[in-house]
Amino acid sequence: MAEPPRSCDCFVSLPPGSRDDHVIFGKNSDRPRDEVQEVVYFPAASHPSGAILKCTYIEIPQVESTLAVVLSRPAWLWGAEMGANEHGVCIGNEAVWTREAVSDQEALLGMDLVRLGLERGETARGALDVITQLLQLHGQGGPCREDPAPFSYHNTFLLADRTEAWVLETAGKLWAAQRISEGVKNISNQLTIGCNITAEHPELRSTAQDQGWWSREEDFNFASTFTTDNPPARMEAAKLRYCGGTELLQKHYGTLTAEVMMEILRDKASGICMDSGGFRTTGSMVSILPRDPTVPCVHFFTATPDPSRSVFKPFIFTESTVPVPRVMSPNYGPDDPARKLPRFCHQVDRRHELYSAHQAAQINMETNPEADSKLQETLRAQILPMRSRTPTQCTLAEYGSRRNSEREWLPGRSITRTSANQFLDLHSPNIWH
Secondary structure (H helix, E strand, O other): OOOOOOOEEEEEEEOOOEOOOEEEEEEEEEEEOOOOEEEEEEOOEEOOOOOEEEOOOOEEEOOOEEOOEEEEEEOOOOOOOEEEEOOOOEEEEEEEOEOOOOOOOOOEOHHHHHHHHHHHOOOHHHHHHHHHHHHHHHOEOOOOOOOOOOOOOEEEEEEEOOOOEEEEEEEOOEEEEEEEOOEEEEEOOOOOOOOOOOEEOOOHHHHHHHOOOOOOOOOOOHHHHHEOOOOOHHHHHHHHHHHHHHHHHHHOOOOEOHHHHHHHHOOOOOOOOOEEOOEEEEEEEEEEEEOOOOOOOEEEEOOOOOHHHOOOEEEOOOOOOOOOHHHOOOOOHHHOOOOOOOOOOOOOOOOOHHHHHHHHHHHHHHHOHHHHHHHHHHHHHHOOOOOOOOHHHHHHHHHHHHHHHHHHHOOOOOOOHHHHHHHHHHOOHHHOO
């Protein structure tokens, strides 16, 4: 049986951790090596009374209205690994294993809960409430990868908006949440909430007491109470990544910007940028959430694997935002093996146009060290200072320079002209509205 996905890393910085008066959100999505991650946009919508929503596996009642969202997601499922909505709410999720048993029975995936929180929550706290309510009603469970072998997990979430961030950690239907009002925070596939709990499931402590995991004579520590006695090896390995991420956040404390967050996501020494065996970072996201509500939020996505060999491309919600077909995977409709029962009986090609072009570039870099070195220089050069500019100005003005840098390394590195031109066209600003 294939080894399951091991890791993800989420980060947030709020003033005074951030250099500017911005909240900075970042995430690496680490998934099976060949899994394709697409970036998709869904506009705000109204829905008829009594409408039913089909998530990855189960159907739930739809709400009257949903917010516009941009999502980075494994192309086979309905939900998302990470994303943002029109109100500047960002969410990323992580796998976690606890003393509560996981269920292979199909329910809501943690990735479904990410999308549902974004579509229904106008603030980070509002999205948290959406997730916990749905968790109580429908539970979490079901296959978490495109493979017939059972593999399920519980989830932790990092939610952020313009003013605050929340860590939400779950164990089955139970949960604890911690509000982050300043400074920095990261999560990496393990429980981190100790005694400082801002909100919790009403039966959290009574369940822990009934199970013999906690005595009321002791301070209640969520992480120590619900962390499994025999964690899987991937959770033990996550401790090193968590410590590495914390060190990087502290190293840049007070100077954190979107550029710094991108470099953290590209850090291979810590394992945050994963490329090991059957797993790698398949998509990355960084968001700038200005405290000033008159300044738009900017969300950067790679839409390609390995951020150290990818360009972060900007997205801003506008009235004219439209879907971007070149970073959307083929739609197989009812014949999709993820939809048909029994599921995942065969594989389909989910590569989108940008993914294919990026693959061609990566093959060249792996066989040409000079090209790889040139790309690393290009990526460092593309991160230009954003000081004294609004996110909109820096995105439009400086993205042009980054796009021009791509023209320098792609066409002249033994890549077919067709692939190079595809790659450049896909990186044009007009597809990242």
